[in-house]
Amino acid sequence: MWAGYLSFYxxxxxxxxxxxxxxxxxxxxxxxxxxxxxxxxxxxGFAHAILHPGTWSPKPVCYLEDLFVAPYARGLGAGRALIxxxxxxxxxxxxxxxxxxxxxxxxNAQALYDKVAQRxxxxxxxxxx
Numbered sequence: 001m002w003a004g005y006l007s008f009y010x011x012x013x014x015x016x017x018x019x020x021x022x023x024x025x026x027x028x029x030x031x032x033x034x035x036x037x038x039x040x041x042x043x044x045g046f047a048h049a050i051l052h053p054g055t056w057s058p059k060p061v062c063y064l065e066d067l068f069v070a071p072y073a074r075g076l077g078a079g080r081a082l083i084x085x086x087x088x089x090x091x092x093x094x095x096x097x098x099x100x101x102x103x104x105x106x107x108n109a110q111a112l113y114d115k116v117a118q119r120x121x122x123x124x125x126x127x128x129x
């Protein structure tokens with residue numbers, strides 16, 4: 001599924017980056033959360049999230065960095081289930097919010113996100129180092 005996710009976004013990563021990413025989510029490491037959605041005993045989607053402190057509240061905030069559902073499983077509720085499971089974890093642990101971003105042309109994802117969260121007017125900027 002990870003390869004499908006990278007392909008969907010038209011990117012490649014060195015194997016060591018992918019291995020380290022998955023290790024962080026499979027190991028019990030504070031500040032990281034990994035979730036898998038299953039259908040009929042098979043993994044069909046995943047979510048990776050990073051918990052961090054914020055400056056506007058004493059409660060931590062969560063960045064949903066990766067959310068992917070395999071193309072054959074889209075429309076079956078896996079994406080919503082992953083977001084809801086992460087939200088349930090956040091409520092139980094006292095997080096302030098979960099936030100994420102998506103490509104401007106990813107209309108299918110936006111249709112789901114508009115149902116489960118509030119779209120903001122903020123823009124994102126990147127400064128590569």
